Every structure is written in C-alpha cells, then in structure tokens.
C-alpha cells in the first residue's frame with residue numbers, strides 16, 4: 269500500500285512543498301498540495317489522503333487548528349508535523365492534538381524521514397485493519413447473541429412444553445403403577461361352554477359404543493368380561509381405565525374421577541387428570557357401580573349426557589370420547605327401588621345388560637378352570653413340577669357350590685399348591701364331599717412332567733361338553749347320546765354312576781338372563 273499511498277502536503281512555502289513532493293514522488297507516493305490549514309481541510313475532504321504532512325505556522329489557518337479540526341472529524345488519517353520552529357512546546361502541542369509524529373525541516377535525514385513515513389502508514393494500515401476486524405467481530409457477536417437469544421426463548425418454550433408433558437407422564441405413571449396389579453388379559457375359560465352365551469353377547473356389543481352393564485355375583489368374572497369387551501372393541505388400542513366406585517373415599521371421588529387443577533384445594537400440588545379424562549378414546553370400567561354416592565351419581569349422569577367433564581377448580585369443559593362398562597354384584601333394581609340409586613342413571617347404564625352366571629350354574633367349566641389355575645399357579649409359584657389331582661378331586665370341586673365363584677376356586681387352588689407337602693397329590697378333601705367318592709376307580713399317573721387325567725374325570729368332562737352342545741338334551745337327533753355315539757339309556761346310567769345331573773340344570777343360568 270505504501271508505494272501507492274496518497275500524501276497531502278500542507279505548507280505555505282511553495283519551495284518546501286516542491287522539495288517534499290519530489291522526495292515523496294521519488295519514493296513512489298502520489299502527492300496532493302495545500303497552502304494553508306483551510307485548503308488542507310478542503311483537500312482532505314476532496315482527496316481522501318492516506319497521510320498528511322502539516323506545517324505549523326501558516327496564514328488563514330495554522331497547522332494546530334487544522335489538526336484540531338481533523339480530530340473533530342474523528343479521522344484515522346495520520347498527521348506528521350513537519351515544522352521549522354522546532355520548539356519542544358510545539359511538538360508537544362501537536363502530538364497532544366493528535367499528530368502522530370514530528371519532523372524538523374528542512375528535512376536533512378531523508379532516509380530517516382522515509383522510515384517515519386513508512387512506519388506511520390504501516391501503523392495506520394494496521395489500525396484500520398484492526399478496526400475493521402473488531403467491527404466485524406462485534407457484528408458477529410451481535411448476530412450470535414441474537415441467535416442465542418432466539419434459541420434461548422425457543423428452549424424456554426420447549427422446556428415449558430416438556431415439563432407440561434412430564435407432569436402429564438408422571439401423572440400417568442403414578443396411575444398406571446397403581447393399576448399394574450389389576451391388568452389381566454387372561455384367556456377366558458368356559459367361553460365355549462358355560463360362558464358361551466356371555467361371549468356371544470360380548471361379540472355382539474363389543475363393536476358398538478353402547479354402555480354395557482355386567483351383572484353377576486362376586487368372583488364370577490365381571491372384570492374378565494369387561495376386559496374382553498374392551499380388547500375386542502375398536503377402542504382396544506385406547507386406554508382401559510378401571511374405577512372401583514366402592515373403594516374411593518367420597519371426599520376424593522370427584523378429583524379421582526374428574527381430575528383437578530393445580531391449587532384447586534389444599535394438597536392439589538400439581539394438575540391431575542381424572543379417570544374419565546384418562547379414558548378418552550378408550551373404555552372406562554365403573555366397577556361396583558351400586559356403591560357410587562348420590563352426589564357422584566348426579567355428576568356421572570351429567571358426563572353421560574354431555575360427554576364432557578370439568579376438572580375440580582377448572583373453568584373449561586373437556587370433551588371426552590369414552591365407552592362405559594359398569595358392573596355390580598348387587599341387585600341394582602332393588603337399590604333403585606329403595607331410592608339409593610338414581611333411576612335415570614340406571615336407565616342410561618342398563619342399555620345392554622350381561623348376566624354372568626355363578627359357577628354353580630356352569631359346573632361344566634370347573635374341570636377346565638381347575639387345570640387352568642393349576643397351570644398358572646405352578647408357573648407363578650415357580651414350582652418344579654405341576655402337581656397332580658388325587659382320586660375324586662375333580663368330583664369334589666365340581667360338586668362344591670362356590671359361593672365365591674371363580675375367585676374362590678382360584679384362591680383354593682393357590683392355597684392348595686402352597687400348602688402341598690412333599691409332592692403329594694391335590695385332593696381337596698376338606699371341600700364338602702361328593703355324593704359317593706368311593707366309586708371312582710380311575711388312577712392318575714404322572715410320567716415326567718406329563719399328567720394323565722383319571723378316566724372317570726375325563727369321562728365326566730366329556731359328557732358335560734356333549735350335554736352343553738346338545739343344550740341339555742339326551743335323546744333324539746342332536747342329543748348328547750347321539751353326539752357321543754351311545755345308547756341314551758347307556759348314557760343315562762353312566763351319568764348316574766358318575767354323578768352328573770340330568771336335564772337342563774347346568775344351563776339354568778340362561779333363563780336368568782332375562783333379568
């Protein structure tokens with residue numbers, strides 16, 4: 269740059285200007301001249317020199333004034349004072365005003381002068397570069413800061429969203445954790461026999477959104493059937509939410525069913541969705557519906573009508589798309605008659621009632637249930653081998669009345685497996701004994717892990733299945749005797765011997781369906 273740099277000479281003496289011009293042009297610089305400070309400022313504006321050589325004493329405007337004015341323009345162009353006065357004071361004044369260097373004239377040390385000029389130009393170039401670089405940096409920092417600020421704002425928003433989702437997940441987790449125990453998903457034993465009609469009804473109603481009311485004694489499998497309805501409906505990928513209406517304290521019921529907003533009441537430290545909201549797009553199972561307190565009955569009715577819920581302490585209505593299955597082991601009609609259950613709610617819930625018969629009315633399912641539970645409990649209890657049934661065990665189990673239904677049977681088998689000592693057989697002798705336990709001759713044999721049913725036990729099961737298929741009929745076309753390829757009298761005497769009841773007794777529950 270120095271070779272093509274433009275130098276402005278400001279001096280009132282023409283001779284000096286000429287000498288300097290020659291000297292500078294020899295060094296390769298281009299030169300502009302001005303005869304006093306005023307002209308110097310004009311030339312500065314017009315020519316934009318890279319360096320100014322300024323005399324001090326000049327007419328019109330002296331050097332110091334010109335330097336002061338230049339400084340006002342906050343220019344980076346370096347000024348070197350070239351003066352004949354040579355007093356220290358002048359040198360100090362001019363440096364204080366912003367001159368970069370001071371040279372005494374006439375210039376005798378040409379080489380030294382050349383060095384001063386080059387060094388000054390180089391320094392100015394570096395300073396300019398430095399300034400540009402700094403400005404560039406500042407611009408970059410500004411841009412990055414702006415980007416970071418935007419990113420930070422976005423992160424803040426995302427964080428809020430994430431923590432909202434986290435709250436929701438934590439809420440779900442708490443809920444699912446407490447519900448984990450009750451997930452069933454088991455196969456339904458007896459679906460081709462004692463529960464055939466129930467299963468047919470399940471198949472009819474599952475694809476619809478109609479409310480279903482499950483009726484049946486305790487332990488008959490109402491929850492199992494509720495599960496079956498949900499998992500064979502189009503809502504199967506949605507949630508299946510269970511509410512035990514009798515198990516939630518009345519004071520918590522509202523918040524449990526409908527949820528609450530943060531701060532809705534003392535202790536509501538975070539927002540919570542109620543079970544209705546969680547069941548959205550799925551099924552809600554209202555177990556023991558007969559236990560629902562009067563106030564909650566009103567609210568439930570409102571949800572059924574409006575298909576909307578409101579959280580406790582909330583102000584907005586939240587639409588919910590749910591299928592309602594309710595269950596009771598009480599005689600709900602009596603409860604309605606006595607005024608403890610609202611009739612309008614009962615009508616809404618009782619759209620499609622399914623009655624699940626007690627186990628004593630479908631004894632044909634007992635052998636399969638027994639084997640199912642022995643298999644399952646053997647696995648659950650991690651027993652080394654599957655226990656075998658002793659003589660007459662099945663008969664005793666089939667003959668017993670099972671007031672606690674399938675649950676009682678399940679518990680009995682679990683208890684028997686736990687209490688069994690030294691690999692003994694399961695005999696269930698403490699159950700009310702069958703009519704004639706001595707007549708069974710069949711022997712159970714176990715080889716390795718495989719067990720073989722005693723022949724009589726097999727026969728009982730087989731005959732019961734045939735009876736079920738024949739709807740209890742023995743004689744004639746489609747009767748049990750024809751199915752089994754036996755003479756009806758032979759079948760009757762076999763049934764007598766094995767203690768199998770006649771007629772439609774085992775199907776009695778079907779008549780109760782008209783409930």
Ligand SMILES: Nc1ncnc2c1ncn2[C@@H]1O[C@H](COP(=O)(O)OP(=O)(O)OP(=O)(O)O)[C@@H](O)[C@H]1O
Nearest residue numbers: 455456457485486487488489490491492597674675
């Ligand atoms: N048909 C079935 N096949 C296999 N297991 C069954 C069957 N029915 C019931 N169970 C089992 O019996 C137990 C009781 O069933 P469930 O809880 O469904 O009865 P419930 O009618 O809801 O009783 P409660 O009225 O006391 O609530 C459960 O462990 C269930 O898995």
Ligand SMILES: [Mg+2]
Nearest residue numbers: 487490491555
């Ligand atoms: Mg239940």
